[in-house]
Amino acid sequence: MGWWFDGFVGTSEWWRTATVYQIYPLSYADASGDGFGDLRGIIEHLGHLGGKTDSLGVDAIWLSPIYRSPMVDFGYDVADHCAVDHRFGSLQDADALISQAHSRGLRVLLDFVPNHTSDQHEWFERARRSRTDRYRDWYVWADPSPDGGPPNNWLSAFARIGRAWTFDEPTGQYYLHSYTAQQPDLNWRNPAVRAAMHEVMRFWLDRGIDGFRVDAPHRLGKDALLRDNAPDVVDLRVATQLDDRRHRNLDDPAVHEILRGLRRVTDSYPDRVLIGEVGVHHPVRRRDYYGAGDELHLVFDFGFWSNPWRAEAFRRSGAEQHAVIEAGGWPTHALSNHDLSRHASRYAHRTATGLDTDARARAAAVLLTTLPGTTFLYYGEEIGMTDVALPDEYVEDPDGRDPERTPMQWDFASPAAGFSPARPWLPVPQAGPDVRTQSADPHSLLSLYRDLLRLRRTHPCLRSAGYADVHTDPDVYAFRRPVGDRTLLVAINFADTPRAAKIQAERLDPNATVVVSTGARPPGTTIDPSELVLEPDEGLVLELPTGRFGSNATLLRAHK
Numbered sequence: 399m400g401w402w403f404d405g406f407v408g409t410s411e412w413w414r415t416a417t418v419y420q421i422y423p424l425s426y427a428d429a430s431g432d433g434f435g436d437l438r439g440i441i442e443h444l445g446h447l448g449g450k451t452d453s454l455g456v457d458a459i460w461l462s463p464i465y466r467s468p469m470v471d472f473g474y475d476v477a478d479h480c481a482v483d484h485r486f487g488s489l490q491d492a493d494a495l496i497s498q499a500h501s502r503g504l505r506v507l508l509d510f511v512p513n514h515t516s517d518q519h520e521w522f523e524r525a526r527r528s529r530t531d532r533y534r535d536w537y538v539w540a541d542p543s544p545d546g547g548p549p550n551n552w553l554s555a556f557a558r559i560g561r562a563w564t565f566d567e568p569t570g571q572y573y574l575h576s577y578t579a580q581q582p583d584l585n586w587r588n589p590a591v592r593a594a595m596h597e598v599m600r601f602w603l604d605r606g607i608d609g610f611r612v613d614a615p616h617r618l619g620k621d622a623l624l625r626d627n628a629p630d631v632v633d634l635r636v637a638t639q640l641d642d643r644r645h646r647n648l649d650d651p652a653v654h655e656i657l658r659g660l661r662r663v664t665d666s667y668p669d670r671v672l673i674g675e676v677g678v679h680h681p682v683r684r685r686d687y688y689g690a691g692d693e694l695h696l697v698f699d700f701g702f703w704s705n706p707w708r709a710e711a712f713r714r715s716g717a718e719q720h721a722v723i724e725a726g727g728w729p730t731h732a733l734s735n736h737d738l739s740r741h742a743s744r745y746a747h748r749t750a751t752g753l754d755t756d757a758r759a760r761a762a763a764v765l766l767t768t769l770p771g772t773t774f775l776y777y778g779e780e781i782g783m784t785d786v787a788l789p790d791e792y793v794e795d796p797d798g799r800d801p802e803r804t805p806m807q808w809d810f811a812s813p814a815a816g817f818s819p820a821r822p823w824l825p826v827p828q829a830g831p832d833v834r835t836q837s838a839d840p841h842s843l844l845s846l847y848r849d850l851l852r853l854r855r856t857h858p859c860l861r862s863a864g865y866a867d868v869h870t871d872p873d874v875y876a877f878r879r880p881v882g883d884r885t886l887l888v889a890i891n892f893a894d895t896p897r898a899a900k901i902q903a904e905r906l907d908p909n910a911t912v913v914v915s916t917g918a919r920p921p922g923t924t925i926d927p928s929e930l931v932l933e934p935d936e937g938l939v940l941e942l943p944t945g946r947f948g949s950n951a952t953l954l955r956a957h958k
C-alpha cells in the first residue's frame with residue numbers, strides 16, 4: 399500500500415495515519431448460530447469496515463483475544479496461544495479472515511496477552527504439579543509470609559478480587575495474579591518465558607497479521623524482591639498518577655528490556671506495529687514506553703479517555719500529545735474500549751427533552767479523527783451505541799464491564815438486532831441505533847464518521863504531524879493542522895449553548911470554507927472565522943484559504 403505522509407519526517411509507517419477499529423469478537427456477529435460472535439461473522443461484515451465506497455473506511459481491525467480460553471476474563475485468560483477458541487471458529491477461519499481483510503485493504507491486529515495465562519494453560523498445569531517441575535519458574539511463586547498470609551500487600555487490578563496472591567495447597571506456596579486467580583502472572587525474568595512468548599508472536603506474524611495490541615505491558619516489570627507497596631500507594635490508579643515508584647508490582651524499569659525484546663521480534667517482519675495498553679496515568683512515565691524508538695510504536699493514552707467533557711481537559715491532552723511527538727513518539731486517540739463505559743453514555747447530557755447521547759458523540763467523532771495521531775474506534779461507536787443496562791443474571795465479568803460489551807446492533811428489523819439467530823450471550827436492547835437505518839441516512843452519526851474518515855485518509859493536513867492550539871473562549875477547544883501552504887482549523891464547542899469562538903488572531907482571512915460540521919452548516923459554505931459562533935456541541939472543520947493562515951502563525955498560540 400502506498401502512503402503519502404507529507405509534512406512529517408518523511409516516514410511511511412502506515413499506522414501513523416491509521417484509524418483502527420476494535421472488534422470484541424464475542425459480540426460482533428454470530429455466523430454459527432450459537433449466540434456467540436465468531437470469525438466467520440466478522441468476515442461476513444468486513445464490507446461495513448472497508449473496501450467498498452460506502453464502507454466506514456477504517457484502515458485496520460484489532461480483535462480482542464480469539465485464543466482458546468475458559469473465558470473467566472472473556473479471552474484475556476489464554477489457555478492456548480496458538481489455537482482459536484471453539485466459540486470463534488478455527489485456525490482456518492483466522493487465516494481466511496486475515497486474507498479477506500487484506501484483500502479489502504484492511505490490516506489485522508491481534509491482542510497479545512503477555513502478563514499472564516489462564517490457569518488451564520498447559521504451562522501452569524505443569525508449574526503447579528511440583529516445586530521441581532521445569533515449568534515451575536515460568537510463573538511467580540513465593541512462600542507465605544511468617545504469619546502464613548500472602549507474601550506481600552499487592553492487590554489485584556480488579557477491586558472485587560482483593561489480594562493478588564492465591565495459595566496453592568499441594569505445593570505450599572502462593573502464586574501471583576495481577577487480575578483474577580485464574581490468570582497467574584508469567585515470570586518474564588525467566589528467559590524460557592521470553593523465548594516461548596516470542597515464539598507465540600512469530601506464530602501469528604507468520605500467518606500474516608500486521609501487529610499486536612499488547613495487553614497490560616506495564617505489568618511485565620515488577621520488583622524482583624517482591625517488596626510491599628508503600629501503604630499510601632496501594633491504590634494503583636492513584637499511584638500511577640505520581641511521578642515516583644513507591645509501588646512495586648508494575649512499571650518496574652525491568653519492563654523496558656522486555657519490551658525491546660518484543661520490538662525486535664516485531665521488527666524482524668516488515669511494516670508491523672506494537673500498540674501498548676500502558677496503564678500508567680502519569681503522562682511522562684507513560685512516554686517512557688516508546689523507548690528510544692525501540693519499544694512500543696504506539697501507547698494508549700489513559701489521560702485522553704479519562705477526560706471529562708471539558709474543553710480545557712482535552713486542550714491539556716492535546717499539549718501532552720504534542721510533547722509525545724516532540725519526544726519522538728506518536729500519540730493515540732480513543733474514547734471507548736471493552737474496559738470503559740462507552741463514551742456516548744459517559745458524555746450523555748440531560749436536556750429538556752431527555753438524555754442526549756448523540757450531540758457529544760458527534761463532536762467527539764470530530765475530535766477523534768482530526769488530532770494528529772492514530773485513532774481507535776470501538777465497534778458500535780460509529781452508530782453511537784450506548785452502554786446497555788443488564789439484569790443481574792447477565793453480569794458475568796469479574797470487573798463489571800458487560801454493559802459496554804453487548805452485541806453489535808446491525809438491524810433492529812431482524813431478531814437480536816441482526817447479531818445472531820439464537821439467544822445472544824449478552825442481551826440486545828429493544829431499540830437503539832442500528833447500522834441499517836444509519837447507512838441510509840446522510841445525517842446519521844455513521845455518515846458523519848464516513849465523511850470524517852474519508853477526510854482523514856485524503857486531506858494532507860490530517861496526514862501530517864502539524865498541530866498548534868489556538869486561543870479561544872474557554873468552552874471551545876480549537877487547533878489548527880498546517881502542512882505546506884494548507885491549514886485546517888478544527889473548533890469544538892464543549893458547551894450545550896452557542897459560543898462565540900473568539901479565535902484570537904488578527905488579520906484572519908474572512909473566507910474560510912466549511913469542510914465538516916456536526917451542526918447545521920452545509921459543507922462548502924464560506925464563513926469568517928473571526929466572527930465564528932459555534933452551535934451547541936458543534937464540532938467544525940474549516941479550511942483556511944491557501945497560504946494566509948501560515949503567515950499569521952505567530953499570532954496563534956503554539957502550545958509550548
Ligand code: GLC
Pocket residue numbers: 471474475511577613614675736737
Ligand atoms: C487489560 C484488558 C482487560 C483485561 C486485563 C487482563 O486491561 O484490556 O480487558 O481484563 O488486561 O488481561
